[in-house]
Amino acid sequence: MIEANEANTPRKEPGRVAAMFDRVAPGYDRTNTVMVAGQDKRWRKATREALSLQPGERCLDLGAGTGVSTAELAKSGADVVGVDFSLEMLKHHKDRQVPLVNADALHLPFADDAFNAVTGSFFIRNVVDLDACLAEIRRVLAPGGRMVLCEVSQPVWKPYRKAHGVFVKHVLPKVASRVASDPEAYKYLSETTMAWPDQAAFADRIVKAGFRKVAWRNLAGGAVAMHRGFK
Numbered sequence: 143m144i145e146a147n148e149a150n151t152p153r154k155e156p157g158r159v160a161a162m163f164d165r166v167a168p169g170y171d172r173t174n175t176v177m178v179a180g181q182d183k184r185w186r187k188a189t190r191e192a193l194s195l196q197p198g199e200r201c202l203d204l205g206a207g208t209g210v211s212t213a214e215l216a217k218s219g220a221d222v223v224g225v226d227f228s229l230e231m232l233k234h235h236k237d238r239q240v241p242l243v244n245a246d247a248l249h250l251p252f253a254d255d256a257f258n259a260v261t262g263s264f265f266i267r268n269v270v271d272l273d274a275c276l277a278e279i280r281r282v283l284a285p286g287g288r289m290v291l292c293e294v295s296q297p298v299w300k301p302y303r304k305a306h307g308v309f310v311k312h313v314l315p316k317v318a319s320r321v322a323s324d325p326e327a328y329k330y331l332s333e334t335t336m337a338w339p340d341q342a343a344f345a346d347r348i349v350k351a352g353f354r355k356v357a358w359r360n361l362a363g364g365a366v367a368m369h370r371g372f373k
């Protein structure tokens with residue numbers, strides 16, 4: 143098991159992270175889709191299906207970015223609101239029907255028990271205090287409400303895990319330093335991915351935050367995982 147040392151990841155100060163996402167916002171969605179070879183659409187759909195949202199339910203999408211994930215969730219007929227602390231990401235939103243709020247996930251501007259479901263895709267790895275964020279998610283969830291978090295994780299098959307590790311640690315920052323418009327963002331991506339806990343360690347933190355029936359489902363051979371828990 144990898145030690146959960148994500149809190150030690152350098153450069154995770156909220157102002158710095160928000161400023162980095164502000165810089166990459168104009169090309170974020172296109173670059174993201176290219177980097178994951180178009181799998182992002184499938185992962186967004188899987189997240190919506192895992193939440194089993196019903197029309198009229200209230201759902202919060204944390205780290206919504208340009209709102210692409212929020213729009214996917216809204217297809218369920220639920221009332222979905224996206225939150226992001228990068229104003230530039232929000233300014234590049236693609237679907238003006240979906241409400242997006244500029245706020246920090248560690249200090250949500252919502253009442254206790256306000257949502258039936260809370261989710262976030264590739265967001266929670268970026269927060270400076272994981273346990274505080276899980277506590278804040280739990281606060282705004284109604285009793286019995288569910289949380290689904292889609293995040294990078296550890297490939298299950300050993301040879302793939304090794305190759306993936308080499309790619310993330312060595313190839314990604316090198317390629318980025320030559321071709322990317324913002325190499326710093328790719329170094330950050332590499333660092334935070336390496337430091338993020340594996341499936342079991344992250345599940346453990348979710349249990350410790352007070353969630354019940356915690357489980358995960360691997361996507362892309364475990365390079366991505368969806369974790370679920372109930373309040």
Ligand SMILES: C[S@@+](CC[C@H](N)C(=O)[O-])C[C@H]1O[C@@H](n2cnc3c(N)ncnc32)[C@H](O)[C@@H]1O
Nearest residue numbers: 163205206207226227228231246247263265268
């Ligand atoms: C990698 S992007 C993912 C965007 C979108 N969910 C997706 O799947 O394409 C992570 C987003 O989380 C946001 N974010 C990170 N930490 C945050 C925090 N503490 N509060 C609110 N938003 C945050 C960033 O600004 C960024 O837009």
